[in-house]
Amino acid sequence: MSFPISPRSGRSEALSRREAVAIAAAGLALATWPEMSSAAETETLDDLVQRVTEGTVPAEGGVRLEIPALVENGNSVDVRIAVDSPMTEAAHVRWIHLIADKNPFPDMARIHLSPRAGRAEVAITLRLAQSQTVAAVVAHSDGRYAIARAPVVVTLSACIDGG
Structure with missing residues (x-):
């Protein structure tokens, strides 16, 4: 037809x-x-974190979120996340979730890990729509959650057209 x-x-x-x-x-x-x-x-960063952790308040510490405090171009922001974890079968990081609440789609990434990863460390490049606080939420195998937050000032925004 x-x-x-x-x-x-x-x-x-x-x-x-x-x-x-x-x-x-x-x-x-x-x-x-x-x-x-x-x-x-309408969702704040805390609301988004609560949704990801299913209502559990994550502990501060044990997570290093390395992101520049001042970003010239929001289209390409290099981020490194490292978590203090032995990465054994008994104690390991299940996933790392990145949130940027002022982006059109605030759930930026979820990286799944297993003990076979050896280290709980990832590097990723993000797009940021504007100046905001970026959060890395970590789920441990024993049910604990941890978080690291970093404020970022963006001079040239990405995602302006909603993309």
């Missing part, structure tokens, strides 16, 4: 069903975008 294109477009061929579905899906995504971003804007 094909759908005719408006004569104003200058194209004489018709849209295929696949193209029509793709256009409709893109329109639906754009129509719901303000709802998604406004929901993220």
